[in-house]
Amino acid sequence: xxxxxxxxxxxxxxxxxxxxxxxxxxxxxxxxxxxxxxxxxxxxxxxxxxxxxxxxxxxxxxxxxxxxxxxxxxxxxxxxxxxxxxxxxxxxxxxxxxxxxxxxxxxxxxxxxxxxxxxxxxxxxxxxxxxxxxxxxxxxxxxxxxxxxxxxxxxxxxxxxxxxxxxxxxxxxxxxxxxxxxxxxxxxxxxxxxxxxxxxxxxxxxxxxxxxxxxxxxxxxxxxxxxxxxxxxxxxxxxxxxxxxxxxxxxxxxxxxxxxxxxxxxxxxxx
Amino acid sequence: xxxxxxxxxxxxxxxxxxxxxxxxxxxxxxxxxxxxxxxxxxxxxxxxxxxxxxxxxxxxxxxxxxx
Numbered sequence: 001x002x003x004x005x006x007x008x009x010x011x012x013x014x015x016x017x018x019x020x021x022x023x024x025x026x027x028x029x030x031x032x033x034x035x036x037x038x039x040x041x042x043x044x045x046x047x048x049x050x051x052x053x054x055x056x057x058x059x060x061x062x063x064x065x066x067x068x069x070x071x072x073x074x075x076x077x078x079x080x081x082x083x084x085x086x087x088x089x090x091x092x093x094x095x096x097x098x099x100x101x102x103x104x105x106x107x108x109x110x111x112x113x114x115x116x117x118x119x120x121x122x123x124x125x126x127x128x129x130x131x132x133x134x135x136x137x138x139x140x141x142x143x144x145x146x147x148x149x150x151x152x153x154x155x156x157x158x159x160x161x162x163x164x165x166x167x168x169x170x171x172x173x174x175x176x177x178x179x180x181x182x183x184x185x186x187x188x189x190x191x192x193x194x195x196x197x198x199x200x201x202x203x204x205x206x207x208x209x210x211x212x213x214x215x216x217x218x219x220x221x222x223x224x225x226x227x228x229x230x231x232x233x234x235x236x237x238x239x240x241x242x243x244x245x246x247x248x249x250x251x252x253x254x255x256x257x258x259x260x261x262x263x264x265x266x267x268x269x270x271x
Numbered sequence: 272x273x274x275x276x277x278x279x280x281x282x283x284x285x286x287x288x289x290x291x292x293x294x295x296x297x298x299x300x301x302x303x304x305x306x307x308x309x310x311x312x313x314x315x316x317x318x319x320x321x322x323x324x325x326x327x328x329x330x331x332x333x334x335x336x337x338x
Contacts, residue, residue: 057285246318
């Protein structure tokens with residue numbers, strides 16, 4: 001029983017099985033992300049009332065907080081894959097880490113941008129060098145540094161190992177970001193949502209925040225897996241299985257799926 | 272809750288910040304999806320070219336063997 005399950009897990013660590021798995025998962029992840037985002041935006045803009053202090057500017061929270069959480073989470077996940085890559089030389093782990101970095105950078109940039117636009121009407125400034133903001137900026141630089149290092153060496157394996165090392169070292173920054181509002185006196189407000197306490201906001205606001213967070217999760221999963229799939233195929237351009245999965249017949253319009261190519265032909269052009 | 276579309280768009284005077292945030296998010300996410308979609312199509316095109324080259328090579332090899 002245990003043995004059987006273990007084998008099926010290893011199966012998805014092989015690139016062909018992974019590529020096929022992403023083809024099955026991605027449409028559901030996209031659909032879920034869109035549905036949850038529509039629901040979250042509806043609740044966030046048409047159900048949740050204006051804040052008694054901040055008016056309507058607080059609605060930036062529904063974007064800012066999920067993006068900030070996702071940036072930190074993707075960094076942690078990237079570091080886990082980096083450890084697996086460094087420890088056991090699993091190629092697919094490097095593919096995963098490399099594929100999460102652009103989305104992590106995007107989410108972190110978005111949290112900084114929306115935070116800045118939220119700070120302007122709320123604090124009266126777009127930027128301060130306080131602990132929360134500065135450590136989040138550092139997170140963005142860590143993502144970009146990872147990507148630059150990965151691309152730096154002519155030998156992909158070498159560049160990947162250097163980048164993985166940076167990812168692992170930089171992970172200390174994540175708890176610093178998360179607890180910065182507790183450890184230091186910051187202009188940034190404290191945690192409104194913690195794993196232990198009841199959220200300090202109206203239920204409809206909290207509902208919108210959770211829906212947008214879930215949408216953000218599914219989006220990141222969809223785009224991260226899709227990028228990992230492309231990355232895995234790009235690294236295997238000369239192998240027969242990858243060529244078979246891309247559909248070996250001409251034209252993108254009417255490819256004939258080969259046995260084992262799964263549903264890839266239907267979904268080409270997505271994400 | 273909103274008094275018409277104008278009131279909604281005005282966001283109680285916070286329009287530049289609210290729409291600046293959501294607009295940037297929309298642009299960035301669409302950009303990410305478009306860029307990845309194009310990268311994906313390039314990868315697939317390259318794989319198909321390699322597959323054709325492999326088939327041609329295989330056929331050539333067979334023909335060469337027969338002669």
